[in-house]
Amino acid sequence: xxxxxxxxxxxxxxxxxxxxxxxxxxxxxxxxxxxxxxxxxxxxxxxxxxxxxxxxxxxxxxxxxxxxxxxxxxxxxxxxxxxxxxxxxxxxxxxxxxxxxxxxxxxxxxxxxxxxxxxxxxxxxxxxxxxxxxxxxxxxxxxxxxxxxxxxxxxxxxxxxxxxxxxxxxxxxxxxxxxxxxxxxxxxxxxxxxxxxxxxxxxxxxxxxxxxxxxxxxxxxxxxxxxxxxxxxxxxxxxxxxxxxxxxxxxxxxxxxxxxxxxxxxxxxxxxxxxxxxxxxxxxxxxxxxxxxxxxxxxxxxxxxxxxxxxxxxxxxxxxxxxxxxxxxxxxxxxxxxxxxxxxxxxxxxxxxxxxxxxxxxxxxxxxxxxxxxxxxxxxxxxxxxxxxxxxxxxxxxxxxxxxxxxxxxxxxxxxxxxxxxxxxxxxxxxxxxxxxxxxxxxxxx
Amino acid sequence: xxxxxxxxxxxxxxxxxxxxxxxxxxxxxxxxxxxxxxxxxxxxxxxxxxxxxxxxxxxxxxxxxxxxxxxxxxxxxxxxxxxxxxxxxxxxxxxxxxxxxxxxxxxxxxxxxxxxxxxxxxxxxxxxxxxxxxxxxxxxxxxxxxxxxxxxxxxxxxxxxxxxxxxxxxxxxxxxxxxxxxxxxxxxxxxxxxxxxxxxxxxxxxxxxxxxxxxxxxxxxxxxxxxxxxxxxxxxxxxxxxxxxxxxxxxxxxxxxxxxxxxxxxxxxxxxxxxxxxxxxxxxxxxxxxxxxxxxxxxxxxxxxxxxxxxxxxxxxxxxxxxxxxxxxxxxxxxxxxxxxxxxxxxxxxxxxxxxxxxxxxxx
Numbered sequence: 001x002x003x004x005x006x007x008x009x010x011x012x013x014x015x016x017x018x019x020x021x022x023x024x025x026x027x028x029x030x031x032x033x034x035x036x037x038x039x040x041x042x043x044x045x046x047x048x049x050x051x052x053x054x055x056x057x058x059x060x061x062x063x064x065x066x067x068x069x070x071x072x073x074x075x076x077x078x079x080x081x082x083x084x085x086x087x088x089x090x091x092x093x094x095x096x097x098x099x100x101x102x103x104x105x106x107x108x109x110x111x112x113x114x115x116x117x118x119x120x121x122x123x124x125x126x127x128x129x130x131x132x133x134x135x136x137x138x139x140x141x142x143x144x145x146x147x148x149x150x151x152x153x154x155x156x157x158x159x160x161x162x163x164x165x166x167x168x169x170x171x172x173x174x175x176x177x178x179x180x181x182x183x184x185x186x187x188x189x190x191x192x193x194x195x196x197x198x199x200x201x202x203x204x205x206x207x208x209x210x211x212x213x214x215x216x217x218x219x220x221x222x223x224x225x226x227x228x229x230x231x232x233x234x235x236x237x238x239x240x241x242x243x244x245x246x247x248x249x250x251x252x253x254x255x256x257x258x259x260x261x262x263x264x265x266x267x268x269x270x271x272x273x274x275x276x277x278x279x280x281x282x283x284x285x286x287x288x289x290x291x292x293x294x295x296x297x298x299x300x301x302x303x304x305x306x307x308x309x310x311x312x313x314x315x316x317x318x319x320x321x322x323x324x325x326x327x328x329x330x331x332x333x334x335x336x337x338x339x340x341x342x343x344x345x346x347x348x349x350x351x352x353x354x355x356x357x358x359x360x361x362x363x364x365x366x367x368x369x370x371x372x373x374x375x376x377x378x379x380x381x382x383x384x385x386x387x388x389x390x391x392x393x394x395x396x397x398x399x400x401x402x403x404x405x406x407x408x409x410x411x412x413x414x415x416x417x418x419x420x421x422x423x424x425x426x427x428x429x430x431x432x433x434x435x436x437x438x439x440x441x442x443x444x445x446x
Numbered sequence: 447x448x449x450x451x452x453x454x455x456x457x458x459x460x461x462x463x464x465x466x467x468x469x470x471x472x473x474x475x476x477x478x479x480x481x482x483x484x485x486x487x488x489x490x491x492x493x494x495x496x497x498x499x500x501x502x503x504x505x506x507x508x509x510x511x512x513x514x515x516x517x518x519x520x521x522x523x524x525x526x527x528x529x530x531x532x533x534x535x536x537x538x539x540x541x542x543x544x545x546x547x548x549x550x551x552x553x554x555x556x557x558x559x560x561x562x563x564x565x566x567x568x569x570x571x572x573x574x575x576x577x578x579x580x581x582x583x584x585x586x587x588x589x590x591x592x593x594x595x596x597x598x599x600x601x602x603x604x605x606x607x608x609x610x611x612x613x614x615x616x617x618x619x620x621x622x623x624x625x626x627x628x629x630x631x632x633x634x635x636x637x638x639x640x641x642x643x644x645x646x647x648x649x650x651x652x653x654x655x656x657x658x659x660x661x662x663x664x665x666x667x668x669x670x671x672x673x674x675x676x677x678x679x680x681x682x683x684x685x686x687x688x689x690x691x692x693x694x695x696x697x698x699x700x701x702x703x704x705x706x707x708x709x710x711x712x713x714x715x716x717x718x719x720x721x722x723x724x725x726x727x728x729x730x731x732x733x734x735x736x737x738x739x740x741x742x743x744x745x746x747x748x749x750x751x752x753x754x755x756x757x758x759x760x761x762x763x764x765x766x767x768x769x770x771x772x773x774x775x776x777x778x779x780x781x782x783x784x785x786x787x788x789x790x791x792x793x794x795x796x797x798x799x800x801x802x803x804x805x806x807x808x809x810x
Binding site: 111184185187188189190191192200201202203205206248249250251337339340341343346347348351353354355356358389393395398403405406407410411412413414 | 471473474475649650651652672676681682683684685686734735736741782785786789790791793794795797799800809
């Protein structure tokens with residue numbers, strides 16, 4: 001059996017993907033309803049008057065509180081359809097579009113696990129997951145199938161391995177390993193934690209957490225891949241994520257990792273598991289050899305992007321924790337204790353008058369907090385201020401400069417942005433941002 | 447086995463490396479005694495300041511009662527003098543807007559300025575108003591400032607003694623003072639029970655006493671910088687002239703005293719006088735400022751810069767914002783520089799978050 005057949009085209013039982021589909025759907029529905037229930041739709045889409053965008057997506061506009069509420073109900077509804085396998089393809093396509101749209105509206109809210117959901121739901125569009133143990137299979141018996149090409153399972157396993165590997169790789173920086181940052185700031189906050197609180201007050205606990213976390217992320221995917229250690233590794237997955245879930249405010253991420261990691265287990269395991277709920281093989285079905293010229297190049301492109309995208313920080317040099325160029329979409333989780341003070345100044349070139357801007361007139365407190373530490377947001381905000389003073393105050397081509405000071409991982413603050421640069425004259429691009437001042441205390445951010 | 451031992455030593459070496467680094471700031475898990483700090487702050491600074499504010503308002507209320515019965519100009523002078531000292535005492539306690547003060551919204555109930563004088567007049571002539579409406583600009587010290595000081599002495603006396611309308615004005619002032627007395631009483635007695643909670647609420651998480659005082663200090667400091675100085679000086683708007691009538695206490699002309707008091711009390715709060723204060727906490731953990739010197743010296747220096755530049759301003763502030771643009775701008779930029787030290791560096795070193803910027807969703 002060649003590589004291509006063994007890892008891509010070979011038919012394999014669909015059971016692992018059935019479990020995956022059901023858990024993913026339930027988790028996503030729960031996430032969307034939790035989002036609605038917490039009142040975040042209004043806080044994150046209703047209150048802001050200005051929205052930050054991802055590079056290249058600045059045309060994506062929000063729909064207001066009512067519209068976004070409907071979007072989130074749509075996400076919950078399509079997620080339930082995915083879990084039930086009801087009209088699976090339309091449901092997963094709609095889910096992907098709705099979810100991705102909601103994430104593109106305001107980049108302030110970027111979280112790595114939201115990006116993971118976008119990627120996984122995108123992959124699931126290409127998988128016939130409604131064809132077994134689903135309402136679709138009941139309604140449309142002709143579409144039933146027992147098997148899928150093995151790449152459908154492997155690409156999801158690959159994706160989870162990438163998440164773990166790069167999350168671990170990012171932790172191999174001097175702040176994480178030798179200063180236990182930011183664990184040494186976050187753990188003492190939890191000194192009232194039942195039983196363990198005393199330990200969180202100890203400095204060495206932060207070091208143990210940091211090293212264990214780094215070793216876990218760097219290696220857990222290997223032990224999950226290896227059949228003999230898989231079960232033990234999954235117990236580690238459970239313990240690790242339940243711990244981070246109870247200690248830190250990281251929302252859905254631990255649940256998603258706990259819920260999706262069973263994809264590493266064998267088809268037999270999943271058949272037994274689903275068997276409890278009445279899952280059985282349809283012996284009279286023929287295997288389908290759904291071959292497509294599209295599959296191979298698609299998989300090559302997808303995996304290449306996933307491997308290379310997190311490495312783009314190398315192109316920018318300097319310290320990625322500081323300048324955050326190449327920070328997103330790279331599985332850099334829980335690495336930063338970073339805060340900043342950003343005071344923007346608007347200048348009328350005609351009169352020469354200059355005035356500081358009150359950020360709360362333009363941004364929510366949460367947006368301001370995120371903006372003050374991320375250069376691309378600083379630039380977008382400067383352009384917004386430029387346009388605002390041009391349109392509302394009638395000033396011809398106002399100049400926008402900023403005094404930004406940022407404290408990274410419990411170091412004294414440093415000036416972040418060149419205060420002499422008129423930010424309104426700079427257009428964002430993938431080129432290195434020369435107006436972000438270098439950070440000398442810690443050269444290698446990895 | 448030998449190779450394994452080598453790896454083990456290497457790991458241990460890496461593990462203990464931080465101990466050898468020249469960096470000296472203690473970890474967030476330090477053994478500084480926060481309980482003592484909070485006890486000293488509560489007993490030596492916060493509770494006495496509230497008691498003082500309460501007493502000052504009580505004597506203002508008493509002298510007002512005397513004046514509203516006599517209507518004499520000497521009694522009016524007593525009211526005016528008591529008003530000024532009560533106002534001075536109040537700008538100090540504005541720094542403690544958490545716990546009992548937050549419960550009664552003390553600061554926004556008693557000192558939203560500038561007063562909306564048209565609305566005050568309309569209220570009084572209509573006789574229907576709610577002096578306790580949240581975020582109103584027609585009650586508290588600013589309304590008293592207008593009613594007790596605007597116009598000539600005879601105009602003021604006539605305002606309250608006038609046979610037709612005097613009664614309505616007197617009722618309005620009495621209503622305002624009644625609320626001030628009630629709220630300050632509530633905060634004073636609130637601290638009796640809150641004190642123990644305040645002292646024992648140690649740690650660095652959101653909602654701990656450390657995070658409350660640092661947030662309260664910053665919030666009020668920025669308010670002083672913006673509302674007492676920046677806005678009336680026209681420094682916060684582009685191509686805008688100064689707006690002298692927007693100073694605090696415009697009618698009594700007491701603005702500069704109050705602003706100086708507020709800025710200098712920020713340092714007093716930080717240092718808790720000569721007692722155990724945030725400065726001692728920062729020194730205890732060897733907190734460094736961005737110039738490599740101790741953060742305490744950076745912050746003290748920043749406060750001293752502000753105090754000396756506001757001391758250069760001539761009375762009254764409402765004229766200074768027009769005639770002394772350079773001095774006003776200097777004071778404003780000194781205060782702006784200090785924000786970085788107390789709002790970014792100090793919380794970073796003390797391991798608390800500025801929580802009035804709260805994270806609404808998850809983080810990762």
